[in-house]
Amino acid sequence: MSGKLRDRHTPDKMDAWARLQRASGVVLSRVEARLKADGFPPLGWYDVLLELQRSEGMALRPVEIEKRTLLAQYNVSRMIERIAAAGYVEKRKTAEDGRGVMIHLLPDGEDLLKDMWPAYKRAVEAEFSIHLDDDETRILWHMLGKLLP
Amino acid sequence: MSGKLRDRHTPDKMDAWARLQRASGVVLSRVEARLKADGFPPLGWYDVLLELQRSEGMALRPVEIEKRTLLAQYNVSRMIERIAAAGYVEKRKTAEDGRGVMIHLLPDGEDLLKDMWPAYKRAVEAEFSIHLDDDETRILWHMLGKLLP
DNA sequence: TGAATTTCCATGCAAGTGCATTTACTTTAA
DNA sequence: TTAAAGTAAATGCACTTGCATGGAAATTCA
DSSP, X not given: OOSOHHHHSOOOHHHHHHHHHHHXXXXXXXXXXXXXXXXXXXXXXXXXHHXXXXXXXXXXXXXXXXXXXXXXXXXXXHHHHHHHHTTSEEEEEOSSOTTOEEEEEOHHHHHHHHHXXXXXXXXXXXXXXXXXOHHHHHHXXXXXXXXXX | XXXXXXXXXXXXXXXXXXXXXXXHHHHHHHHHHHHHHTTXXXXXXXXXXXXXXXXXXXXXXXXXXHHHHOOXXXXXXXXXXXXXXXXXXXXXXXXXXXXXXXXXXXXXXHHHHHHHHHHHHHHHHHHTGGGOOXXXXXXXXXXXXXXXX
16 A cells, blocks of 8 residues: 555645544643643633733733633633632622623732643643644644634 | 735744634634533534544544543543533443443434534534635645644 | 712632543554 | 553543623713
8 A cells, every 4th residue: 555544645624624523632631631741720720820920910801701711711810710710710799890890910829820821831842842843833823824713 | 015014014933822822722722602602512522522533433542532632630530520411421440451441432422423413514614614715724734734743 | 968870899509511431433553 | 471561542620711690889961
């Protein structure tokens, strides 16, 4: 038989779709497993804390977190509850809008981000980056960009 | 003029990683939403039923389903329970291995696959395929292949 | 204005998931 | 051939998620 069969196949769009889901699932679960093995909380916490750190005043409304993370509203609400219980963020009532709260990143949250980053980077390198050179990375990034709003 | 500003950015590996997770998550949740709106069960069921249909005798051991789907062992066990309760598959004791069971695709399961396929295809076209031409699809497929075992 | 609508966030309940363990059988090897 | 180790599948328990709904404040508009 000639050459690697897998790469000679002409993929249709459903093949690409299936592979997108599989590849991203496999790599994500491995990265998460490494982080957990290092004793860190779920990646979702990191994403939320990072959004807070990047924001003006290191604080956001839950509704803003929802938009930036694609989490469902009730999941944002409950994740905040858990992250707050762990001491990484704090909920404060807003002055302007009586319905709203502001989620503030606490110093412990900043510390967690700082501690998690090297482990996160190592995990992504081991499970993702290692498979792609710079050109391939750029191409993948570019193709994926077409799928985003 | 050269391209949209977003695409002039030089992405590093973490950017590509983030975009992989985001793009695949966004598109998946939209496809799932369409299927649900059409009254179909979760995509996970489709995947399992399809693996069964493709198999010799339209039946597999749970442990085989686990390998092919990347579901955890206990999730396979419970998903089978639910799919069986819905009448799409049937569990039968194996003769050869006293520990094992065989999961058989039932006619209703075949019907579900047949009914779901057009809706599934439409959903993927609307949320995924539409964003990529044939060349781009092939390139994406090829890049994603590098991430797989 | 003030009644209806919309937005923000929380929550009760049902269903799904993760983890650890159990049960039952098979394989290995002494 | 029997004890130990390994493999297949299920399950109890705690936690997370999804869905529907709730209450409270803001906004719209007749």
